[in-house]
Amino acid sequence: MAFRTRAKLLVAGATLSLIGGALAAFTPSANAAADASCRPDGLYTTPGVSVPYCSVYDAEGREKMGADHQRRVIGYFTSWRTGKDGTPSYLAKDIPWNKVTHLNYAFAHVDAANKISVGGDTAANPATGMTWPGSDMDPSFAYKGHFNQLNKFKKLYPNVKTLISVGGWAETGGYFDDSGARQTDGGFYKMTTNADNTVNQAGIDTFADSVVAFLRKYGFNGADIDYEYPSSMKDSGNPLDWAASNPRRAVLMKGYAALMKTLREKLDRASAADGEHYLLSIAAPSSGYLLRGMETYQVAQYLDYVNIMSYDLHGAWNKYVGPNAALFDDGKDAELAAANVYGTSQYGGIGYLNTDWAYHYFRGSMPAGRINIGLPYYTRGFKNVTGGANGLWGTSSTSTCPAGAGLTTCGDGATGIDNLWHDLDDAGKEAPAGSNPMWHAKNLEKNIKGDYLSAYGLQNAALDGAYTRNYDATLVAPWLWNSTKKVFLSTEDEQSIAAKADYVVSKGIGGTMIWELAGDYAWNATKGQYEPGSTLTSLMYDKFKNASPYGASKSNTALPADKLDVSIGFGDFPVGDSNYPINPKVKITNNSAVTIPGGSEFQADFASSTSSTISNWSGWTTTILKSDHTGTNVGGLKGDFHRVSLKLPAYQAIAPGASVDLSLVYYLPVSTPSNWTVNVNGTLYGLTQDYTRGGTVVTPSPTATPTVTPTVTPTVTPTVTPTVTPTVTPTVTPTGGTCTLPAWSRTATYTGGAKVSWKGHNWNGQWWTQGEEPGTTGDWGVWRDAGAC
Numbered sequence: 001m002a003f004r005t006r007a008k009l010l011v012a013g014a015t016l017s018l019i020g021g022a023l024a025a026f027t028p029s030a031n032a033a034a035d036a037s038c039r040p041d042g043l044y045t046t047p048g049v050s051v052p053y054c055s056v057y058d059a060e061g062r063e064k065m066g067a068d069h070q071r072r073v074i075g076y077f078t079s080w081r082t083g084k085d086g087t088p089s090y091l092a093k094d095i096p097w098n099k100v101t102h103l104n105y106a107f108a109h110v111d112a113a114n115k116i117s118v119g120g121d122t123a124a125n126p127a128t129g130m131t132w133p134g135s136d137m138d139p140s141f142a143y144k145g146h147f148n149q150l151n152k153f154k155k156l157y158p159n160v161k162t163l164i165s166v167g168g169w170a171e172t173g174g175y176f177d178d179s180g181a182r183q184t185d186g187g188f189y190k191m192t193t194n195a196d197n198t199v200n201q202a203g204i205d206t207f208a209d210s211v212v213a214f215l216r217k218y219g220f221n222g223a224d225i226d227y228e229y230p231s232s233m234k235d236s237g238n239p240l241d242w243a244a245s246n247p248r249r250a251v252l253m254k255g256y257a258a259l260m261k262t263l264r265e266k267l268d269r270a271s272a273a274d275g276e277h278y279l280l281s282i283a284a285p286s287s288g289y290l291l292r293g294m295e296t297y298q299v300a301q302y303l304d305y306v307n308i309m310s311y312d313l314h315g316a317w318n319k320y321v322g323p324n325a326a327l328f329d330d331g332k333d334a335e336l337a338a339a340n341v342y343g344t345s346q347y348g349g350i351g352y353l354n355t356d357w358a359y360h361y362f363r364g365s366m367p368a369g370r371i372n373i374g375l376p377y378y379t380r381g382f383k384n385v386t387g388g389a390n391g392l393w394g395t396s397s398t399s400t401c402p403a404g405a406g407l408t409t410c411g412d413g414a415t416g417i418d419n420l421w422h423d424l425d426d427a428g429k430e431a432p433a434g435s436n437p438m439w440h441a442k443n444l445e446k447n448i449k450g451d452y453l454s455a456y457g458l459q460n461a462a463l464d465g466a467y468t469r470n471y472d473a474t475l476v477a478p479w480l481w482n483s484t485k486k487v488f489l490s491t492e493d494e495q496s497i498a499a500k501a502d503y504v505v506s507k508g509i510g511g512t513m514i515w516e517l518a519g520d521y522a523w524n525a526t527k528g529q530y531e532p533g534s535t536l537t538s539l540m541y542d543k544f545k546n547a548s549p550y551g552a553s554k555s556n557t558a559l560p561a562d563k564l565d566v567s568i569g570f571g572d573f574p575v576g577d578s579n580y581p582i583n584p585k586v587k588i589t590n591n592s593a594v595t596i597p598g599g600s601e602f603q604a605d606f607a608s609s610t611s612s613t614i615s616n617w618s619g620w621t622t623t624i625l626k627s628d629h630t631g632t633n634v635g636g637l638k639g640d641f642h643r644v645s646l647k648l649p650a651y652q653a654i655a656p657g658a659s660v661d662l663s664l665v666y667y668l669p670v671s672t673p674s675n676w677t678v679n680v681n682g683t684l685y686g687l688t689q690d691y692t693r694g695g696t697v698v699t700p701s702p703t704a705t706p707t708v709t710p711t712v713t714p715t716v717t718p719t720v721t722p723t724v725t726p727t728v729t730p731t732v733t734p735t736g737g738t739c740t741l742p743a744w745s746r747t748a749t750y751t752g753g754a755k756v757s758w759k760g761h762n763w764n765g766q767w768w769t770q771g772e773e774p775g776t777t778g779d780w781g782v783w784r785d786a787g788a789c
Contacts, residue, residue, distance in 0.1 A: 035052070035053055035054040036053070036693075037054075037059050037061075037693070037694075038053035038054040038056075038057040038058060038059060038061060039051070039053045039057070039061060039693060040053075040057060040061040040062075040063075040304065040367070040369075040370060040552070040693075041061055041367050041552055041553050041554050041691075041692055041693045042300075042301065042365070042366060042367060042370070042554045042674070042690060042691050042692065043301070043302075043303075043304065043370075043691060044261075044264055044301045044302050044691055045691060046264065046265045046268040046269070049265075049268045049269055049272050050272050051268045051271050051272055051277060052271055052272065052275055052276065052277050053277055055271075055275065055276050055277045056276075056277040056279070056304075057277070060549070060552050061552050061693055062369060062549055062550060062552050063304075063305075063369075063510075064159075065101045065159055066101070066159035068541075068545040069101045069159065069541075069544065069545065070544055070545065070546070070547040070548065070549060070550070071504060071505070071509070071510060071511035071512070071544040071547055071550055072101045072102060072305070072372055072510050072511025072512065072513075073099060073100045073101050073102075073511055073512055073514070073537060073540050073541060073544065074100070074101065074102040074103075074104060074307060074372055074511065074512065074513040074514065075095065075100045075102070075103055075104070075513075075514045075516070075517040075537065076103075076104045076106050076165065076513070076514060076515050076516040076517065077090075077092070077095060077103050077104065077105055077106065077146070077150075077516070077517055078090070078106045078107075078516050078518065079105070079106065079107065079118075079126045079127055079146060080126065081518050082126050082130060082132070083132070084130075085455075086455045087452070087455045087456060088452055088455070088518075088531070088532055089132070090517065090518035090532055091132055091135055091146075091149065092135070092146060092149035092150055092152070092153055093134070093135055093149070093153075094517075094518075094532065095153070095517060096534035096537050096538065096541075097153055097156070097157040097160060098157065098541075099534060099537050099538055099540075099541040100160060100517075100537065100541075101159070101160060101161070101511070102160065102161045102162070102163060103150065103160060103161075103162045103163070104162075104163045104164075104165040104224045104281075104307075104513075105127070105146065105147075105150065105162065105163070105164055105165060105220075106165045106168055106226070106516070107165050107166065107167060107168040107170075107171050107226070108127075108164050108165065108166045108214070109166065109167065109171040109174075109175035109176075109187065110166065110167070110171075110175065110187045110188055110190075110191050110207060111175060112183070112185050113206070114190075114191045114203040114206045114207050114210075115206060115207060115210035116164070116166055116207065116210045116211050116214050117175070119176075119177075119178055120178045121143070122178065124178075125145060125178075126145055126146055127145045127146050127147055128143040128144060128145045128146075128147055128148075128218075129143070129144050129145050130144065130145045130146075131144055131145075135149055137149075137152075138151065138152040138155075141219075143218070147218050147219075150162050150219075151218075151219045154219070161221035161222065161279065162219070162220050162221055163220055163221060163222040163223060163224040163279060163281060164211075164214060164215070164218070164220045164222075164223055164224065165223075165224040165225075165226050165283070166211075166223065166224070166225055166226060167187070167188060167225060167226040167227050167228060167283075168226050168228065169228050169237075169238055170182070170238065171187065172187050172188050172189075172226070172227055172228045172229075172237060172238060172241060173186060173187040173188065173189055173237065173238060173240065173241030173244050173245065174186070174187050174240065174241065175187065182240070184240055184241070184243075184244070186244045187241070187244075188227045188230070188259075189241065189244040189245050189248055189252070190203070190244060191203040191204065191206075191207050191259075192204055192230070192252070192255030192256060192258065192259050193248045193251050193252060193254075193255040195247070195248070197247075197248060197250055197251045198251065199251065199254055199255050199258045200255065201258060201262075204255075204258055204259050204262045205262060207259070208259075208262045208263045208266040208267075209266065211223050211263065211266075211267075212266055212267065212270045212278075215270070215278060216270070216274070221276075221278065221279055222267070222278045222279025222280055222281065222304070223263065223267070223278070223279075223280055223281075224280075224281045224282065224283065224307070225259070225260070225263070225280075225281070225282045225283070226282070226283040227256060227259075227282070228283075228285070229285055229290055229293075229294070230252035230253050230255065230256035230294065231249070231252065231253070231285075231290050231291075231292075231293035231294050232249045232250060232252060232253065232293035232294075232573070232575045232576040232579070233249070233289060233290060233292065233293035233576050233577065234246060234249070234576050234577055236249075236290055236293065240426075249293070249575060249576060250575045253293075253294055253295045253298075253573075256294075256299060257298045257299055260280070260282075260299040260302040260303070261299075261302055263280055263302070264280055264302035264303075267280055279304045279305075280302060280303055280304055281303055281304055281305050281306065281307055282299065282303060282306055282307065283307050283309050283374075283513075284297070284306050284307065284308050284309060284362070285309055286308050286309055286310040286311075286313065286355065286357075286358035286361075286374070287313065287352070287353060287358075288352030288353070288357065288361075288609075288668060288669055289352075291361060291669040292579060292580075292582065292668075292669045293575075293576055293579065294669075295570060295571075295573050295584070296365075296570045296584070296670060296671055296672040296673070297361075297362070297365065297671040297672065298570070298672055300362065300365045300366050300671055300672065301365070301672070301691060303366075303370065304370065305369075305370045305371065305372055305510055306362055306366065306370065306371055306372070307372045307374060307513035308355070308358050308359065308362065308371065308372065308373050308374050308513070309374045309515070310325055310354075310355035310358050310359075310373050310374040310375075311324050311325035311374055311375070311376035311515065312324065312325075312376075312380070313325060313326065313353045313354065314335065314353070314380065314490070315380040315411070315413075315433065315434075316380070316381075316382055316396075316410065316411035316412065316413030316414075316432055316433050316434065317410060317411065318335065318409060318410060318411055319395045319396055319397035319409045319410065319411045319412075320333075320334040320335035320338070320393075320395060320411070321334070321382050321385050321388055321391055321392065321393065321394045321395060321396050321411070321488050322334060322335065322353075322392065322393060322490070323392075323472075323475055323477035323479060323490045324376055324379065324380040324477075324490035324491075324492075325355060325374070325375065325376050325477070325490070325492065326353070326354045326355065326472075326475040326476065326477045327354060327355045327356055327475065327476035327477070327496075327499065327500055327503060327636075328354050328355075328356050328474060328475055328476060328633070328634070328635050328636045329350075329351030329352075329353070329354045329356070329357065329475075329632075329633050329634055329635075330351075330472065330474045330475050330634055330635075331349070331351065331632055331634045332393055333351050333353055333393070334388075334393040334394075334395065335353065336351050336352070336353060342632075344667075345613075346581065346611060346613045346667040347611055347667055347668055348610075348611030348612070348613065348630070348631065348632070349631065349632035349633070350609070350610075350611060350632065350633045350637075350668060351632075351633060351634075352609070352668060352669075354475075354633075355373050355374075355500070356503075356633070356636045356637055357609055357633060357637065358373075358609075359371060359373055359507070359509065360607055360608050360609045360637045360640060361607055361609035361669060361670065361671055362607075362671055363607060363640050364605065364606060364607025364608075364609065364640070364641065364670050364671045364672070364673065364674065365554075365607070365671035365672045365673070365674050366554065366671070367551050367552050367553055367554050368507055368508040368509050368510065368550060368551030369508060369509070369510040369549075369550030369551045369552050370510055371509055371510055372509070372510050372511045372512055372513045373500065373503075373504060373509060373512055373513070374512070374513045374514075374515060375492065375497065375500065375512050375513065375514050375515075375536075376492060376515055376519075377437065377438050377492065377514055377515065377516060377517065377518070377519025377520050377536065378421060378435055378436060378437055378438065378515070378516070378519045379434055379435060379436045379438070379441050379480075379489045379490055379491050380433065380434050380435065380489075380490045381413065381414035381418055381419070381433070381434020381435075381436075381487060381488055381489035381490065382396035382411050382412055382413060382414055382434060382487070382488045383396065383412050383413070383414045383415065383418065383432075383434075383485060383486060383487045383488075384396055384398075384412045384486050385412075385486045385487070385488050386486070388488075390468070390470050390479075390481040390483075390488075391479070391481045391486070391487075391488035392470070392472065392479065392488070394488070396411050396412040396486075396488070397409045397410065397411060397412060398410060398411065398412040412432065413431070413432030413433045413434055414432065414433070414434030414487050414488075414489065415430060415432045415434075416458065416461055417444075417453070417458050417461040417462075417463070418434055418436070418444070418482075418485075418487050418489060419432060419433060419434055419435055419436065420435070420436045420437065420440045420456055420458070421435045421436055421437055421440075421519075422435055423435070434487070434488075434489055434490075436489065437518065437519035437521075437532070438491065438492060438493070438519045438520060438521050438536070439519070439520070439521035439522075439530040439531055439532055439533065440530070441480065441489060441491045442493075442521050442530040443529055443530050444463070444467040444480060444489070445467050445469055445480055445491075446530075447463055447466065447467070448528065448529050448530070449461075449463060450529045450530070450531075451527065451529065452531075464482070464484050464485055465482045465483060465484025465485055466482065466483075466484070467480040467481070467482050467487075467489070468480065468481050468482070468483070469491075469493075471495060471496075474634065474635055476496055476499045476500065476503075477490065477496060478490075478491050478492065478493050478495065478496050479491055492536065493536075494535070494536065494539055497536045497539055497540065498539060498543065500512070501539065501540050501543035501544065502543065504543075504544075505543065505544070505547045505548070507551070508548075508550050508551025509550065509551070510550050511544065511550070512540055514537065517537070518532055519532075520532065520533055520534050520535060520536050520537055521533050521535050521536070522534065522535055554674050554675055554690060554692065555605070555674070555675040555692075556640060556641065557675075559675060559677065559686045559690075559692060559695075560677060560684050560685050560686045560695075561686070561694065561695045561696060562683075562685050562686065562695065562696055562698045563685055563686040563687060563688050563692075563695050563696065563697050563698065564590075564592045564594075564596075564678060564680070564685045564686075564687055564688070564697070564698070564700075565590075565591040565592045565687075565688045565697055566588065566589065566590055566591060566592065566596075566676075566678065566687045566688065566689060567588075567589045567591060567687075567688070567689050568586065568587070568588055568589075568604075568672075568673075568676060568687070568689045569586070569587040569589070570584045570585070570586055570587075570672065571584065571585055571587065572584060572585040580667075581665050581666065581667050582665070582666050582667065582668075582669065583617070583663060583664065583665050584663075584664055585661050585662070585663055586661065586662050586663070586664055587659050587660075587661050588602065588654065588659060588660050588661075588662075589658075589659040590654040590655065590656055590657065590658055590659070591656075591657070591688075592656060592699060593656050593699050594656065594680070594699060594700050594702060595653055595654065595655050595656065595702075596648070596653060596654040596678065596680055597648075597653050597680070597681065598648055598649060598650040598651055598652050598653045599647065599648060599649075599650045600647070600648045600654075600678055600679055600680050601645055601646070601647045601648070601678070601679045602645070602646045602647075602648070602676065602677070602678050603625065603643060603644065603645050603646070603676065603677045603678075604643075604644055604646070604673040604674065604675060604676045604677075605640075605641035605642070605643055605644075605673060605674055605675040606641060606642045606643075606644055606666070606670050606673050607640070607641065607642075607670040607671055607673075608627070608628055608629040608637045608638075608639055608640055608641060608642060609637075609668055609669060609670055609671075610642075610666045610667055610668035610669065610670050611666075611667060611668065612624050612627040612630065612642050613666065613667055614642065614644055614664065614665070614666045615664075615665045615666075616646070616662050616663055616664050616665060617663040617665060618661070618662035618663045619649055619753040619754075619764055619765065620646050620647055620648065620649060620662050621645070621646075621647035621649075622644065622645065622646055622647075623644070623645040623647075624642055624643070624644055624645075625643040625644065625645050626642070626643045627639075627642045627643075628640055628641050628642070629642075641675075644673070646662065648660070649753075649764070651764070651786055652764075652786075674689075674690055675690060676689050676690060680700060681700075683700065685698070685700075738789065739757035739760065739761075739762070739789040740757070740789070741755050741756055741757040741762055741789070742755075742756055742757065743756065743757055743758065744756040744757070744758040744763065744773070744774055746773070750765045753765065755786070756774065757789055758773070758774040758775065759774070759775060760788055760789065761774070761775070761785055761786070761787065761788055761789060762785075762786040762787060762788075762789045763775075763783045763784065763785060763786060764783070764784045764786050765783060
């Protein structure tokens with residue numbers, strides 16, 4: 001999740017032998033009947049399955065979490081803070097059970113057989129075998145360890161749901177065996193894709209079946225997938241995994257979408273059998289760089305909710321010193337400025353390394369209430385910082401780079417007493433990162449040497465200089481600055497967490513996700529030091545307990561109740577570093593029994609995470625109808641959506657069962673556009689594409705389509721190379737049997753919307769071209785066959 005490698009992991013790995021062939025049959029309870037009225041807006045429906053949504057959701061599609069929990073407080077509870085190595089433990093009994101709504105256990109992994117696993121069933125396994133003084137095991141469970149304790153406390157706090165989290169930074173592409181050695185066998189990459197760049201559906205099915213059995217065996221309420229990362233961007237994810245991920249990056253997102261669809265469907269079938277709706281969530285990246293390689297994040301439709309990892313936005317993997325988890329952009333981000341993000345007109349001055357941008361990215365395809373923003377209870381930090389305002393937006397570089405920090409100049413990460421929660425590299429050496437629990441950061445701020453330092457080998461470390469707290473209200477980001485050591489530590493505290501909680505409430509967001517609970521703090525007056533506690537989590541609980549219900553609708557305006565069975569797909573994304581501008585092929589498929597005539601207008605909402613510079617290269621008329629946000633995003637994006645009109649060319653009807661394609665162009669990543677409508681013969685319909693609550697799928701009465709003389713409307717050509725002044729082809733009405741359109745010329749230049757005749761057919765140009773003969777460019781090429789003439 002948050003960390004670049006895993007340090008001092010006691011036990012994980014090996015195969016958990018819990019699947020013995022086919023899944024056991026379960027008899028549905030009397031309460032297992034589906035109640036579609038409880039289904040969250042936009043959540044995919046598994047065909048033919050009656051899912052008991054009302055076991056988890058109310059009649060408005062909002063999650064039931066207890067009267068004093070109007071928003072989620074999701075805490076990650078990790079396997080490795082057992083106290084067995086002498087460092088402070090964090091056990092199930094330490095969780096503030098009355099303040100949280102969900103607990104994600106980190107981590108299980110994908111084993112060599114493509115099954116979920118937490119390691120061998122031994123007494124040393126923290127998940128299923130370990131015991132602790134003062135933590136009595138519940139004898140009603142066949143296992144011990146953390147799983148026993150979680151289920152024991154769930155009896156006392158039945159509103160709290162538990163999910164098993166699979167993957168994480170260290171175990172996405174491999175796993176730790178029972179000896180603590182990392183086995184790099186491909187993990188998610190191998191389980192979801194094959195070496196020939198095809199989807200590994202067999203591996204996905206095996207994994208999904210094992211997840212269902214795992215939930216049933218250990219009493220979890222759902223699964224949380226922390227796959228870091230199925231992105232086509234080069235060298236994304238753990239450097240130890242690049243050998244597996246880079247060769248497959250062209251198909252990783254397809255494999256991810258297949259994985260999540262399969263998990264949703266198999267969990268839905270298990271839910272129907274068991275009378276309990278099983279949750280499916282993910283830990284999602286927040287960086288615009290990573291999301292640029294994840295297409296339109298098509299997996300959102302399968303999720304009960306998404307947990308945004310809105311942290312690790314700045315750290316020692318490069319030289320730019322900035323906050324770990326700023327809420328807003330301030331227009332001064334040194335990393336973005338160096339990449340000319342603020343100076344690129346198509347970006348609209350929008351900075352994308354902040355929580356608000358990431359929230360709006362996902363808001364484009366999901367209700368606000370199915371989104372949770374991430375909060376770090378740990379620091380990121382640098383040493384030897386030069387420039388900036390008390391370090392902020394300064395630089396810190398080093399020539400001694402950790403493995404994998406090759407995309408940019410790597411930063412000089414803080415070490416020693418400024419790196420208490422450090423990971424270890426492959427050689428067992430401290431990984432410089434400035435990573436500390438917040439309770440240690442508070443002690444640094446107050447010039448306190450905690451009595452726990454000896455457990456980390458730091459008993460002789462000196463507190464050189466003062467750690468002065470700074471706060472930027474525009475960013476909503478605190479940090480500590482030690483001017484003596486030139487150390488910058490990005491932190492969180494009551495002021496920043498309160499502001500972020502207020503943001504959650506004001507936006508109608510579902511809640512927050514915490515990595516990780518063990519970093520929270522409390523003051524120990526007896527010892528005169530900060531220690532693990534629940535100060536920040538309690539603050540969020542207090543903010544949320546009387547809040548209004550979260551936003552449950554995808555659209556901000558009412559959509560038509562009558563829907564046409566039409567699907568919208570996005571594909572053919574260029575791989576990785578060649579994907580600018582973002583130029584997907586959009587396939588509109590008419591699954592209804594009625595022809596959608598030429599000239600029909602489709603409309604959709606695009607996330608305000610991109611600018612309103614949206615166009616197409618296919619001859620469609622594209623119009624921005626409204627923009628909820630314009631200009632830079634300093635202090636936050638003002639609204640959620642751009643509303644875009646895409647008008648089908650007059651000559652291009654969509655018959656029942658047929659599809660049409662267009663090539664869109666935009667500049668910053670968006671999740672899948674939503675809230676679609678289509679105007680057919682003067683009647684406005686919604687689309688089944690959106691999985692909206694309520695409404696009816698209809699079959700309109702066929703209406704005679706008036707004869708339309710095609711008119712070429714010039715389309716603004718996006719700023720690309722080459723730049724060509726559009727040439728308007730005169731309107732021509734073809735007559736039967738004779739090609740009256742101008743003949744194609746090999747030396748002429750054509751733009752989107754051009755019409756020519758060639759070899760007895762009329763052809764429509766999709767974008768700028770020269771020298772490409774009609775009939776030779778294929779289905780996705782520049783020339784589309786408009787029929788014989």
